Amino acid sequence: MMKFTCYLLTLISLGFSLHACSQSFEGQWSGTLEVQGIKLPTVFEFTYNGQWEGTMQSPMQSKQKMPFTKIVANGDSIHAELSTFGIRYAGKLSADKQAITGKVKQGNMLADLNLSKGALKALNRPQEVKEPVAYKQQEVSFENALDKVKLSGTLTMPSEPGNYPAVVLLSGSGPQDRNSSMFGHEPFKVIADYLTKQGMMVLRYDDRGIGKSTGDFSKATTTDFGKDALAALEFLRKQGSVNGNKVGFIGHSEGGLIASILAGQGVSGLNFIVDLAGPALPMDSLMLLQNEAVMRAQGQELSAKDRQLIKKNYAIAKGPLPADKAFEAIRKNMSTVPGSQNASFGDELAVLVTPWYRHFLKIDPTPFIKKIKIPVFAAFGGKDVQVPAAANMESLSDHLPKNPKNNINIYPNLNHLFQTAKTGSHLEYADLEESFNPQVMKDMAQWILAL
Template identity: 35%
Template sequence: MKSLIITILLTAFSAMNVFSQNISGVWHGIATNPDNKEITFVFLFERNDEVFNTTMAVPNFDVSGVKPKATTFENGILSIDGSNVGMKYEGKLNETTQQIEGEYTEGSTKLILNLIKGNPKIAAPKRPQVPEKPYPYFEEEVVFENSKANIVLAGTFTRPVGSEKFPVVILISGSGRHDRDGSIPTHKPFLVLSDYLTRNNIAVLRYDDRGFGESTGDFSKATTADFAQDVLSAVRYLKSRKDIDAKHIGLIGHSEGGIIAPLAANQTSDISFIVTLAATGIPGSKVSVLQSKSLRPFPVPDEVAFEDNVRQAIKIASSSKEMSEKRKELTAHNKSYLAPILKSLGAKDENISKFINNETKSTLKPWSIYFYNYNPAVEFEQLSIPVLSLNGSKDTQVNSTINQNAIRNALIKANNKNYKIVELESLNHLFQECTTGNIDEYKEIEQTMSPIALKEISDWILEIVR
């Protein structure tokens, strides 16, 4: 009997020891940041012989596929070296609770993070404005061609039920790749806007950006001017339909879409009105300087010097010099002012180098160079068609006062007789009713788009086309 008990104990200890040395699978934990907000971390550990490979995700920030440099798990101690991505984790397996108790570090931030085996339970956020099928209107999947760029754009056309011809709008997305619903983490603002307008007797065409979703083309090589050509292709497609009023084709552009709209409208006589949502009215170079301050994720010791350096970087990128010369000059400039800042924040040399290379590459993209040199006021100054310009008072990406003043002055210069410029109180860049207007607040808000904004857009269009 004594021998049997010893055998059972040894077997149990052996099994526990094997478990403690093999953590393969999904683990997750919830940490509380200095702002008292909970952040969920998910780790997938895959064992290959004696080596662990780790993939990390942070659902709160829609971050996934992060692969730290190295992972070890020996004698119950888990160590994740994420120096390549600016993080590390150190933890110890508690044999009693079967939790890994440890600390997550990112820059100067340290968070208590205990991990348990299995996937986290993440409740789907409530999005009451997202419509559910069947819709009380006609919906059709469509494709149309931009023959100039040799691409095909795929989208969705909706219109009210009836035999009459309806006024129609084309939805134009903001910067970055977007699908036809304008999807951002947990929200589909273009789907909500399209549904609202269609229910109010306005037909809508929305489409996937080139090179994204079901649309063909290379998004990475396109500029604002190229996106304007995509809009004109959408206009030509709508004119071929028999169920829309070709005399009342309008454009609704959000953010960058708001400066694409006038650029497209000035190249055709087929657009009868424009609605801009969170559009800029000042040169892209100035927008970029403002955003470098309002959206920057790290502090700097000298704001004035930082702003001057950003201006210089933009000046280099937007110059007429050869690309190789610009790249060399911009890399040297970025190193001179960014490296000391990042070093002071505790970043390692390899991460600083990677950040500077990425920053240089991004600044020299075709889209960026065009944007720095593009002044939308020049296009607004040529508009004689009706214009509605809406901005939110708490927009942290596009300053409402600065940009609406510029748009207003441009339309006055154009001698435009029919424009309306409105700042909507307490709305952010997505036109959600908000508290701070900060980007990280967007997905926390249940509302996708304020009913106030939706009604303002719909009522104005119906007044224009009646």
């Protein structure tokens, strides 16, 4: 479900404010920020031309270099701040001016971020799409008129005139750009490249409030993202080269959930869906399975007491209490857990009462799955710890109406991101070189073209 990615993006998307009076900090600096067991390479670049300028980049999250806006430096010390996110960095330059030892602070979170002079070792991403590409691609924008949100994206299509199947890519949870960039991977760009070369039109777009899209991501729910998906579908169907009988969604994780819900609602103009690790269970049940699977991948087991605490937390979050009262009730429920009353632990619990999470926990996709009348291609990773394959495939198979064109498979060695995995743990996503499994791309392409 990638919710942890949402939190890490909030932390790592630091538009650090920098201003200083010493040129000792000029150049490129690289280091690693470790958060919740996940290591995130970080790069700063500083230049001085009468005033300080520079950028910050998290290569595992995005290729975007974010401009610095303010810095205060005094001798061998540097203090940087991003007030929008409540983030502060304090560092000290080494005697040989080849390293900065420092810490990042956000709220009650304090983490080491030590930087070395020089560039970061390049990530090996062999599936990276190289320019120029052998097809047409254009920057596009369209509007979700219901919410007055303008969505921006990229449309790719074969160069030759024709009448092509067309798909919209729907991203998983957390703030995603059009390429679904994370950990140096760009799986949606890889998928779009492959499918376009197979003779399809592909639309991928930045989530609302992300990249070039307008709107407020932090206040949006799964239902809101569903309305954005419908706007994308409507826009795609208006393109001249589209085969009007072959237009569908390809959704990953929450995107797969959205595709299933909209298919079950019988939305006009949707001819098929491809569901990649989309939940097929009530969300509170799924999240409990996710907790168990994540722990198991790390060699631990969730105790019966932990299960009960988690279930009660979900029940409170789903309930009618206002957010502040729900948070208090959850804190009380967790009172027997050591450290649970600390402010830093409270920040983690607060996620449970955000608008997205409370709405998400109430979703049960099974009534919608029962009403799907269009063809479905569904794929699950056998090592997925976020949407465990066996339980979700069973629920989907049991509830989906029979259709000879349906195709449901488990790929035994793949994780939630459809990478060939060792354990399936989210902690290894960044270390794997595969961005998206070629066999899955081949299978879904052949299935779409054969419809």
